[in-house]
Amino acid sequence: DAGKGEYDHYMEKEIHSQPTSLANTIEGRVEDGTVSFDSLEPGTFENVDAVQFVACGTSYHAAMYAGQLLRAAGLPTDVIRASEYETAAGPVDEGTLVVAVTQSGETADTLDAVRTAAGHGAQTLAVTNVVGSTAAREADNALYIRAGPEVGVAATKTYSSQAVTLTLLTQRLAADVPEATPAEDREDLLETLQDLPQHVDTVLETSRARVLAREFMNSTSYFFIGNGFGHSVALEGALKFKEITYEHAEGFASGELKHGPLALVTDKSPLFAVYTDGSDDKTKTNAIEAQSRGAPIVAVGPADHPLVDVADAHLSVPDTHPVWAGLLANVQLQLVSYHAATLLERSIDKPRNLAKSVTVE
Ligand code: G6P
Numbered sequence: 001d002a003g004k005g006e007y008d009h010y011m012e013k014e015i016h017s018q019p020t021s022l023a024n025t026i027e028g029r030v031e032d033g034t035v036s037f038d039s040l041e042p043g044t045f046e047n048v049d050a051v052q053f054v055a056c057g058t059s060y061h062a063a064m065y066a067g068q069l070l071r072a073a074g075l076p077t078d079v080i081r082a083s084e085y086e087t088a089a090g091p092v093d094e095g096t097l098v099v100a101v102t103q104s105g106e107t108a109d110t111l112d113a114v115r116t117a118a119g120h121g122a123q124t125l126a127v128t129n130v131v132g133s134t135a136a137r138e139a140d141n142a143l144y145i146r147a148g149p150e151v152g153v154a155a156t157k158t159y160s161s162q163a164v165t166l167t168l169l170t171q172r173l174a175a176d177v178p179e180a181t182p183a184e185d186r187e188d189l190l191e192t193l194q195d196l197p198q199h200v201d202t203v204l205e206t207s208r209a210r211v212l213a214r215e216f217m218n219s220t221s222y223f224f225i226g227n228g229f230g231h232s233v234a235l236e237g238a239l240k241f242k243e244i245t246y247e248h249a250e251g252f253a254s255g256e257l258k259h260g261p262l263a264l265v266t267d268k269s270p271l272f273a274v275y276t277d278g279s280d281d282k283t284k285t286n287a288i289e290a291q292s293r294g295a296p297i298v299a300v301g302p303a304d305h306p307l308v309d310v311a312d313a314h315l316s317v318p319d320t321h322p323v324w325a326g327l328l329a330n331v332q333l334q335l336v337s338y339h340a341a342t343l344l345e346r347s348i349d350k351p352r353n354l355a356k357s358v359t360v361e
Helices: 010-016 018-026 057-072 082-088 108-119 134-138 157-176 186-193 196-206 209-215 229-245 254-259 281-292 322-343
Strands: 050-055 077-081 096-101 123-128 141-144 222-226 249-253 271-274 297-302 313-317
Touching (some): 010 322, 018 157, 018 196, 057 229, 057 322, 077 082, 082 108, 096 108, 108 134, 134 141, 186 322, 196 322, 209 313, 222 229, 222 254, 297 322
Parallel strands (some): 222 249
């Protein structure tokens, strides 16, 4: 298949195209420490006093990223699974900005949530990969993630481009919304973003994911834990793994491991511990708990973390801002899932029972 070029699968190609797709996502959107989007006029968010992200699957995990950043900026923010919107959304009115995160722009649950919100007078924004999609047409405004077409059912490059676009959106909101306070490390965040495509390249060139996927091939379960940004990456790592390997995989907040999941931990349940900076003690402590019950531990994050010394293996990411370190850790986990699935000879680009875009509720 010419479309796959030198790669065996579209998913592999799409993982490897992330340095380029991310460069496209970023291009022209950050200048002199200011974030701007062609499609969003200055002042678009002046009347916003609360934000709700609605999304499904992988897009929900990207939205969790943005949720954490906006809450840190002091803006009331919820991240809601679109299928739960009817019961999980709190008060919604003209001051609420509802952001639909959907790479296809066609997911029925997400469209339904946006329509419900619009019915209550909310302002709506679609963050999507597809120009002219239903979400882009129906929302008040659209913001494109510019990842290029994604063929593999399991989302990879669209997740990375969503997380970057949403992070930039949070910086724009923090600047525009009177109640919000821009992050103190905003300058560092925006500056280090320029290096992200290069860092993804480094991860792709140096990853030991294939070796680890082979080592852990005969496991019964695969666990992923993380704290903060690492939590959303852990959830995404587990989702990707189960989607394409058909093996049992679960993601947890690091601190939740001891409140139940620990009962499942054995020497046949490797645990991927995701962290984004050296200060994440919770992930270390809980990973060590699992290790003392026999689980092999893989530290996934920058080299400068005490977990690296005690872990059984390390999937390394370059030193950078914690927000980007999480995305780089996710690239490592994409590779782990991909290699595990190839070793198991799964139908990588079209996993059983799954669809690229789910247009029924
Ligand atoms: C399907 C796909 C997932 C995707 C989800 C949301 O379930 O299999 O990979 O994350 O839909 O898709 P969206 O197009 O709304 O981002």
